[in-house]
């Protein structure tokens with residue numbers, strides 16, 4: 001099954017993606033993670049992406065679409081995949097339709113008021129990508145899951161978050177209508193409850209869809 005995870009920055013896409021990917025054995029393809037790996041490795045793509053990411057803007061469509069198109073040729077996607085952070089605008093969605101067949105779009109709706117604090121307080125594991133909120137860490141600086149070092153993403157600061165949320169509203173939110181019209185959207189509501197609560201709801205629906 002080929003799934004897209006849709007939602008504003010901070011809605012919990014990354015956390016849900018890890019859980020969905022583990023439960024259904026689907027490779028988790030995050031364009032944000034791909035860009036961050038390229039930045040870390042100092043590649044040309046990384047150099048280009050960095051200025052956009054640091055400003056809270058979208059990396060140009062041609063670059064992003066080419067990365068995803070290539071990634072979807074790997075052997076591990078034969079039984080399906082989970083796209084996280086792509087598509088992010090209508091152009092990307094239309095491009096994706098040319099080289100992929102999407103079965104379901106898991107859309108996480110969330111109250112915008114929660115997002116600024118969630119994102120600015122977010123700490124991420126350098127090794128496994130697990131996210132935490134600084135208020136729950138009690139001063140700990142390592143990941144509970146794998147012991148990796150936690151860090152704050154450079155784009156998780158108030159100014160950049162504001163821009164990312166504006167980009168989401170203007171460019172990404174219209175995708176909800178795009179996929180609703182296609183009849184493949186599954187709507188969920190993100191809350192302050194633990195991530196397991198939302199995951200249980202998502203898994204119930206996806207289990208049914210997959211006949212499990």
Ligand code: AMP
Pocket residue numbers: 009031032033035052053054056057058059060064084085086087088092155164
């Ligand atoms: P994320 O980890 O999904 O929050 O993405 C971090 C940043 O990477 C975004 O704010 C964008 O600058 C860039 N990015 C990730 N996915 C895309 C995409 N599909 N199109 C353009 N830029 C993207």
